[in-house]
Amino acid sequence: MNMMSEAAVEKALDQKMNDASYKMIGKDVSVYYGEKRALFDVNLNVRENTVTALIGPSGCGKSTFLRCLNRMNDTIENCRVTGRITLDTDDIYDQNIDVVELRARVGMVFQKPNPFPKSIYENISYGPRIHGLARNKTDMDQIVEASLQRAGLWTEVKDRLHESGTGLSGGQQQRLCIARAVAVSPEVILMDEPCSALDPIATAKVEELIHELRANYTIVIVTHSMQQAARVSQRTAMFHLGQLVEENDTDKMFTNPDDQRTQDYIMGRFG
Amino acid sequence: MTDVVSPVSGIPKAKSGRRDIGIKRRYAAERRFRTYGIAALSFGIIFLMILLWSVVSKGYTAFQQTMITIPVEFSEQVIDPQNERATNPQKLLTANYPVVARNSLAKALGVSVDDRVKIRAVGQLLSDGVRTQLRDMVVANPAIIGTTQNITLLAAGDIDSAFKGQINLSVAEENRKVSDLQVTWMNQLAETGVLAKHFNTGIFVNGASSRPEAAGVGVALIGSFYMMMIVLVLSLPIGVAASIYLEEFAPKNKFTDLIEVNINNLAAVPSIVYGLLGLAVFVNFMGLPRSASLVGGLVLTLMTLPTIIIATRAALKAVPPSIRAAALGLGASKMQTIFHHVLPLAMPGILTGTIIGLAHALGETAPLLLIGMVAFVANYPTTPLDPSTALPVQIYMWANEAERAFVERTSGAIIILLLFLIVMNVGAILLRRRFERRW
Numbered sequence: 001m002n003m004m005s006e007a008a009v010e011k012a013l014d015q016k017m018n019d020a021s022y023k024m025i026g027k028d029v030s031v032y033y034g035e036k037r038a039l040f041d042v043n044l045n046v047r048e049n050t051v052t053a054l055i056g057p058s059g060c061g062k063s064t065f066l067r068c069l070n071r072m073n074d075t076i077e078n079c080r081v082t083g084r085i086t087l088d089t090d091d092i093y094d095q096n097i098d099v100v101e102l103r104a105r106v107g108m109v110f111q112k113p114n115p116f117p118k119s120i121y122e123n124i125s126y127g128p129r130i131h132g133l134a135r136n137k138t139d140m141d142q143i144v145e146a147s148l149q150r151a152g153l154w155t156e157v158k159d160r161l162h163e164s165g166t167g168l169s170g171g172q173q174q175r176l177c178i179a180r181a182v183a184v185s186p187e188v189i190l191m192d193e194p195c196s197a198l199d200p201i202a203t204a205k206v207e208e209l210i211h212e213l214r215a216n217y218t219i220v221i222v223t224h225s226m227q228q229a230a231r232v233s234q235r236t237a238m239f240h241l242g243q244l245v246e247e248n249d250t251d252k253m254f255t256n257p258d259d260q261r262t263q264d265y266i267m268g269r270f271g
Numbered sequence: 272m273t274d275v276v277s278p279v280s281g282i283p284k285a286k287s288g289r290r291d292i293g294i295k296r297r298y299a300a301e302r303r304f305r306t307y308g309i310a311a312l313s314f315g316i317i318f319l320m321i322l323l324w325s326v327v328s329k330g331y332t333a334f335q336q337t338m339i340t341i342p343v344e345f346s347e348q349v350i351d352p353q354n355e356r357a358t359n360p361q362k363l364l365t366a367n368y369p370v371v372a373r374n375s376l377a378k379a380l381g382v383s384v385d386d387r388v389k390i391r392a393v394g395q396l397l398s399d400g401v402r403t404q405l406r407d408m409v410v411a412n413p414a415i416i417g418t419t420q421n422i423t424l425l426a427a428g429d430i431d432s433a434f435k436g437q438i439n440l441s442v443a444e445e446n447r448k449v450s451d452l453q454v455t456w457m458n459q460l461a462e463t464g465v466l467a468k469h470f471n472t473g474i475f476v477n478g479a480s481s482r483p484e485a486a487g488v489g490v491a492l493i494g495s496f497y498m499m500m501i502v503l504v505l506s507l508p509i510g511v512a513a514s515i516y517l518e519e520f521a522p523k524n525k526f527t528d529l530i531e532v533n534i535n536n537l538a539a540v541p542s543i544v545y546g547l548l549g550l551a552v553f554v555n556f557m558g559l560p561r562s563a564s565l566v567g568g569l570v571l572t573l574m575t576l577p578t579i580i581i582a583t584r585a586a587l588k589a590v591p592p593s594i595r596a597a598a599l600g601l602g603a604s605k606m607q608t609i610f611h612h613v614l615p616l617a618m619p620g621i622l623t624g625t626i627i628g629l630a631h632a633l634g635e636t637a638p639l640l641l642i643g644m645v646a647f648v649a650n651y652p653t654t655p656l657d658p659s660t661a662l663p664v665q666i667y668m669w670a671n672e673a674e675r676a677f678v679e680r681t682s683g684a685i686i687i688l689l690l691f692l693i694v695m696n697v698g699a700i701l702l703r704r705r706f707e708r709r710w
Contacts (some may be wrong), residue, residue: 103602114593
């Protein structure tokens with residue numbers, strides 16, 4: 001049954017994608033770090049149940065844009081964001097939006113695996129606990145198991161849930177971080193170069209995981225690896241010098257991009 | 272196979288033109304540097320050893336005290352000749368107890384009570400502390416009058432010193448504090464086991480006394496304990512809260528920079544200045560009692576705060592930013608991020624800083640001099656508002672005394688202070704280990 005429905009799910013997802021139901025809409029987004037401007041009027045929309053890859057050379061603003069989506073830039077001193085970003089219909093930079101609630105809806109996975117120096121169980125249960133998602137221990141156990149299963153880590157760690165999360169291998173730690181993000185049931189997951197600190201085998205596992213998560217979540221991923229963008233994403237956005245160069249279907253982007261700069265970057269002529 | 276001939280031309284290869292960069296010299300410099308390091312370390316260790324040796328060798332005798340155990344006859348003739356104790360309660364308090372002890376000792380030595388010169392010398396064998404010792408016994412149980420009890424009495428400080436061999440007996444008799452006759456008696460009593468050295472509990476429990484044999488650090492210990500508690504209770508929460516605010520919440524501007532510079536400067540302010548501040552603010556302005564451990568604790572709190580704040584801020588800074596990002600990314604508020612993740616990780620550093628600050632405060636003397644804690648306090652302070660003194664101040668006061676027996680007590684008190692410092696530092700290390708295991 002699973003085998004059969006997979007193709008159907010894929011098709012339904014593609015259908016949904018083409019309907020262009022936007023989960024997040026960025027309009028004229030500019031970011032300033034003090035006097036320095038890092039993003040120039042970016043207009044980029046994120047489609048629901050789609051993996052959107054952000055590519056571009058170092059310092060082009062792709063991570064900055066990603067961090068605007070859950071207001072992680074707020075934690076940086078003198079960082080200023082202008083423009084409008086909406087999640088569904090809510091303006092996330094609105095005065096009335098609670099940043100804590102926003103981050104529960106838009107989760108994040110970082111470049112370096114950063115599990116808390118606590119047990120695996122506590123790593124996963126922390127998010128649900130502060131957001132009050134579990135009523136009792138049984139609920140919490142279920143959330144932990146479901147999250148770890150989603151992240152494909154359950155069979156590897158189920159016998160050592162109470163051992164430290166920092167004792168896992170790099171790839172397992174990163175999947176633990178993904179499970180931790182999944183545990184608060186976000187709508188969007190942001191990933192900032194999630195595989196840059198991992199070996200090829202761990203990378204393959206995480207990519208497979210991203211592929212599976214697409215069914216339930218909207219994913220935005222920043223990557224330096226063109227192959228990775230091609231493998232995991234359906235939409236790709238290319239940034240250069242703080243500007244959005246092109247945003248297109250991944251297939252088209254890698255075969256016949258509209259912009260010469262994209263072509264050059266993908267061919268390895270700069271960056 | 273050592274083929275240095277070019278296969279093409281057959282001409283020996285020219286030596287590569289590498290510059291002489293003095294590899295030997297570099298190694299020599301490294302060896303020299305290591306030698307300096309080892310020399311510096313050995314120098315330090317030797318001086319530490321000398322210090323410890325001098326303190327311990329002078330001080331260990333302070334933990335033993337010469338005592339005389341004799342049958343004491345509570346003669347009614349001496350204590351209450353007119354038998355008026357039923358009507359006059361003052362009688363038992365003011366009776367001449369040293370004579371009771373002296374007569375009993377004279378009996379043990381076979382000296383006639385009527386020999387005025389000798390009986391005076393016998394009396395000098397005993398500490399004046401027997402007065403309170405016997406009085407307390409009689410007041411507690413008046414029925415004891417008329418009976419004979421075996422009692423261990425304190426020997427006089429000079430006899431104590433002579434028995435421990437600290438008085439040079441080859442000096443002419445009139446130039447020393449114990450006469451030949453007293454030395455003979457002392458040896459006679461020691462042979463029969465009447466006079467012997469016992470463990471000196473008095474040094475731990477007694478208060479101040481002008482008689483070295485009855486003096487102890489009891490009051491100072493209580494005073495120091497009160498002060499440490501006050502310092503801990505006040506400076507840990509205030510210091511940690513201030514550091515968290517400055518490090519995590521305060522905006523970075525000129526004003527907070529100024530505060531930061533001033534905190535660093537305060538850590539370097541001479542401690543006696545804090546004493547002056549405490550005198551002006553706590554004693555003169557707020558009217559808190561002089562010599563009280565409360566004031567001492569407050570002054571030491573002010574002195575310890577910069578140390579704790581600096582250590583805590585360093586510990587908070589050392590927590591990797593990725594942990595904060597992880598917590599914030601999950602939707603934790605700033606408070607939750609700090610209290611659930613950052614603070615537990617910074618705990619070992621905070622505790623170490625706090626205990627080092629406390630140890631520093633425990634050994635501090637100068638500020639206490641100014642708020643009147645250099646005081647002769649014989650009674651235990653029951654509250655932190657009572658007059659009290661502190662361990663280092665007690666050492667300072669004993670060091671000023673002239674009697675030979677105070678020399679060993681000074682070193683003895685230093686040993687006690689050092690033991691407390693060692694215990695606190697070991698505590699710091701253990702706590703650190705315990706919390707670090709969670710990483």
